[in-house]
Amino acid sequence: RARTLWDRLRCVVCQGQSVAQSAAPLAEDMRALVAREVAAGKANDAIETYLVARYGDQILLKPPMAHRTWALWLAPLLFLLAGAWIIRRALKESE
Numbered sequence: 001r002a003r004t005l006w007d008r009l010r011c012v013v014c015q016g017q018s019v020a021q022s023a024a025p026l027a028e029d030m031r032a033l034v035a036r037e038v039a040a041g042k043a044n045d046a047i048e049t050y051l052v053a054r055y056g057d058q059i060l061l062k063p064p065m066a067h068r069t070w071a072l073w074l075a076p077l078l079f080l081l082a083g084a085w086i087i088r089r090a091l092k093e094s095e
Helices: 002-008 025-039 044-055 067-094
Strands: none
Touching: 002 025, 002 044, 025 044
């Protein structure tokens, strides 16, 4: 169970890696915390809820779609659209 949770949690230091993949000291601390909570018999949802309360939704590799996480979901699309607009303007100007 602990390994499953480690794979679902994002390292807050590395940002691009799960807690399971990261070698950062904070990730090691988070793995130890999750392992202790699992050994204590806490449910996965309770552990995730605690970590989300402490670090925010960005701790989850797949954050829930909610009003407070719209930016996490929409930012890649907005950057893609902005890039397409910039390329289009540059092509129009070069004609």
